[in-house]
Amino acid sequence: MKILKPKILGIETSCDETAAAVVSRDDMGLPKILSNVVLSQIDNHAEFGGVVPEIAARAHLSALDHIIKQALTEADTSLDEIGGIGVTSGPGLIGGLMVGMMTAKAISASRNIPFIGINHLEGHALTARLTDNVDFPYLLLLVSGGHSQILRVDGLGQYKRLATTIDDAVGEAFDKTAKLLGLGFPGGPNVEKAAQTGDPSRFKLPHPLKHHDTLNMSFSGLKTAIRTQAQKLEPLKEADIADLCASIQKTIAEVLSDRCERALEAHCDINTLVVAGGVAANTEIRARLNSLCKTRNCTLIAPPLNLCTDNAAMIAWAALERFEIGETSDMNLSARSRWPLDEDTASMIGSGKKGVKV
Ligand code: KG4
Ligand code: ZN
DSSP, X not given: OOOSSOEEEEEEOSSSEEEEEEEEEOTTSOEEEEEEEEEEOHHHHGGGTSOXXXXXXXXXXXXXXXXXXXXXXXXXXXXXXXXXXXXXXXXXXXXXXXXXXXXXXXXXXXXXXXXXXXXXXXXXXXXXXXXXXXXXXEEEEEESSSOEEEEEEEETTEEEEEXXXXXXXXXXXXXXXXXXXXXXXXXXXXXXXXXXXXOTTSXXXXXXXXXXXXXXXXXXXXXXXXXXXXHHHOSOOHHHHHHHHHHHHHHHHHHXXXXXXXXXXXXXXXXXXXXXXXXXXXXXXXXXXXXXXXXXXXXXXXXXXXXXXXXXXXXXXXXXXXXXXXXXOOTTOOOOSOOOSSTTSOOOTTSSOSOOOO
């Protein structure tokens, strides 16, 4: 099936954002976002210090219909004009995924619109094609609450994982640091804010796996180092918290930049680095990667902040690319709580066990 300039509805419910969006191509064939609606559940989960799966699923259930309606209205369209539906079918929290998939299947069956299940990570991986029309191949640094990976992206569905975390995801390191320092949930933006007034050189934190012959990453030791420093300083003053935040942010930015540099060195046929996932919203990390790319004479593509964090425009876009090569899903498709982008690479012991936030 080849649809010309279709409007694609995207649905995303894999974690704590209920999101719907409509994307298409313009008259020149360039990607176009017609609407992008995201309802964050942060307030529902804040008092628990993290995402509670049952609460998330119920919140998706009560909000999704309205969010889809709003996305259609903001795109100035209706289901009559929708040529296909893309829905996140994994990885993520199974209850939320099922809400999104049942909704997509119901619209598909009642309106006779094709649908396709999309890997949430593929949504992140292809965002740069939606925002910057970037060509394959490129290296992708995917950094979020559940994943820290470097992938080589050679084409649609052609993903080779070059590196991953051997323990915590980088977003978790931010979130756990924030919790430890009493900065609340979600941690990343709060750590970044506190770091603005901090001294990044006050604490010397470890650079895990720095001298190892690997591109892999490790972040659990960093979190422990922050705890140790914090315990020594008890009771913490505001300036201590700012300095700890600035130190961990700088260290994480250095680690990510170091791994990307080595990946670019090993793949010198590639001169584009794309950064994606919620942690890619961090200004210090972006700045480090930017200067790395400048010195290596390659291009850094960092999507706008609202398209780095979870959204449905990226799901609609991945669906559009897949519809264009004739792919669709059928009603037997099931949600998958775990679904690596590169299924050929063995999973890393200890990493991504949560399979929750990606
Ligand atoms: O991709 P994403 O929106 O959701 C999932 O992981 O599913 O990423 C969320 C993660 C959280 O760990 C959050 O703390 C982190 O991204 N994050 C940040 C920033 N904004 C969000 N980390 C560091 N700095 C930020 N500005
Ligand atoms: Zn995500």
